[in-house]
Amino acid sequence: MPVELRPGQALKLWHDVMLDVVRDGETDLTARQTTILLTIYLEPPPHTVRGLAAKLGVTKPAITRALDTMGKMGLVDRKRDETDLRNVIILRTVAGALYVERMGDMVIKRARELPR
Amino acid sequence: MPVELRPGQALKLWHDVMLDVVRDGETDLTARQTTILLTIYLEPPPHTVRGLAAKLGVTKPAITRALDTMGKMGLVDRKRDETDLRNVIILRTVAGALYVERMGDMVIKRARELPR
DNA sequence: GCCTATCATTTCGCCATCGAAACGACATTA
C-alpha cells in the first residue's frame, strides 16, 4: 500500500520540516541547492554538471555556482573525469552524507508526529 | 496508526517535491518564505510580524521583507489591527490559498508514487 | 592536423536577501 497523505497532513508535514530547516539556521540552502544535494546522494553516480542541469531544468552556470557554494560548506566535492577530461564528476562527502541523513530524520520524525 | 516513512522514502519524498518546486520555476520562494506562507494558511489567525519572527526564530525585518515579496506576488495581504494600530495583521489571499493547495497536491502525489 | 562540438567555468550587470541599527507611530504607565 502506497504512502497516502490527506491534504492537511501533506501540508503540515511540509510546513513542519521547513520550520525545522529554518530554525536550524546552520546551512541555508536554496531549493535548487537542496535538490542538487539530494539528487547526488539518492541517485546512482556518476553525476555531472550537465546531467544535473538537464534534470533540474536550469542552466549549467547555475549548477556550477550551487556546487561552489556547497563545496565551500563541505557538502560535496568535485574531481575531473579521467576518461574524458572535459567532464567533472561530483562526489559525495562524509559531511554531506550526514547532512542528508539528518534531513531524512527530520522528515521521518515530523511524519510520525502527524495527526492521523 | 501514524504516518511511518523509511529513510529512503522520506528522502525521496523530499527530493521529489523539491524537484517539482524547482522545475516549476514560477514562484521562487525561499525556505523562510515557504514556512511563513504555510504558517499563515495552516495555523489559526491572527498572524503578526512579531509572532512569525518568534516562531521562526528570525528577526522582524526578515519577516517584513518576506511579506513584502510575497505581497507583490499576491500570496498574502496585510492590514492594520484596528484595536491596536501598532500591529499589522497578515491576511490570506485567494492566490495564496491556491498556491498552498497546489503545494499540498504535489506532496500527496509524490508520496503516493513512493516505492513501498 | 583542422574544425567543430561539447563541457564546465568565469564574467558581467542586476536584483534579492541578510543582520544590525535607527526610526516613526502608537500604547501604556505614572
Added chain:
DNA sequence: TAATGTCGTTTCGATGGCGAAATGATAGGC
C-alpha cells in the same frame, strides 16, 4: 502629559544568487 515600551518598517553595507554571454580546455569528425 511626559517618559518608557512595543510594533513594524526602513536604512545601511555586505553577501550571494540569477540569466546571458564569453572563455578555456578537451574530444571527436573528417
